[in-house]
Amino acid sequence: MWRQADSPKITVAEFFEAGRASLSLDWELNAEKAVGREIKEVALNRPGLTLANFRRHFAYRRVQVLGLAEMTYLASLEPEERIKRVRLLAPAPVIVMSRGRHLPTAFRKAVLEMGVPVMRTRLVTGIFINSATVLLQNMTSPRIRAAGTMVEVNGVGVLLEGEPGIGKSEIALALIKRGHSLVADDTTILTRDSTGCIQGAAVPITREHMEIRGLGIIHVPCLFGIASVRGAMRLDLIIGMRKSTDGREDDIDRTGLDTATRNVLGVPIPLVTVPVAPGRDLTNVVEVAALNQRLRQLGHNSARALDEKLKVALSRKD
């Protein structure tokens, strides 16, 4: 359903780094070839048929996984034939040995010549394939950079947008002081995960930091504890902040009856625009907007409920 046209490219080295812990990966051979080596098709393949010398339709762009069956089969072949078959895997981006197996010494020379990076996983083949598929999909999910500060407010992921200096970080700071948490300050990476939800996260290099005018850069968990930051959060609501001196009030919702949305990577995200005026406590407004959004997600629209009551009351007056 989702085309991956706007997906980032992914290299063998990036895949290794991302899966090193969760897939318990280790390098076996040709690790230095992994940098810049692209995994052209984000999927895994067990090359049983290819090793059995059926060469058509070899999914050579994918990650090749050698499990118990493949290794047992190779071991059953004559030594020379065995090496010929392994050489068929030369166009692959990477070979993964499951169950923590090492490459048999008989193959090492051939694989060194082929220049294909080989890694080991301690997982068994089936579990590795499942986990690696999810990891690869998340790594290549479509993403965009949003100029906005993202916070988690009572379990609701909120992206605060507005021009630099309008007070996004100050509001985030006030929310943190009230027990909510920071996802990303100023720049948020939004990705669409495999379930079609939008996830927000910080750019790794500035994660957990924010800039407060007059104070400079602060490290949030050092000041407010580890609960004051989150790694990633689902995006539920966008709050656009606008200087009210602009004089345009026509697009400010006064009833809450109509729900505006913004299309983010093909997913409609509820959008609230709030005017910013001196002395207006926007922290409260953001907190209430988040709670109201949660209420709506549970199926209750306060504005609509009141409107229904009004209509009933007004029809009685006739």
Added chain:
Amino acid sequence: MSDSTPTPASTPLTRDVTVLNRYGIHARPAALLVKTASRFKAEIFIEKNGVKVNAKSIMGLLTIEGNHGARLRLHASGADAAEALDTLAQLFEQRFFED
């Protein structure tokens, strides 16, 4: 989030610059860039490899990872755009007064 940003009336001016100072755009040069950019009314963006950040935001600038030797493109639109680009490009040439 392109659908939220209003399209400026004037076409944006661009200027290519190279990061010359040894440590690249770390906190101090980023702060200098932001301070300088904020003196202008123009909307100013800095781009590296297709990633565009607002030049008036320090956290944004830190995320583009402008290492030594990186080639960046400055974009500016607004009344004082040309002057802003001149001033910012000068900061790059002067290595942000470092080294």
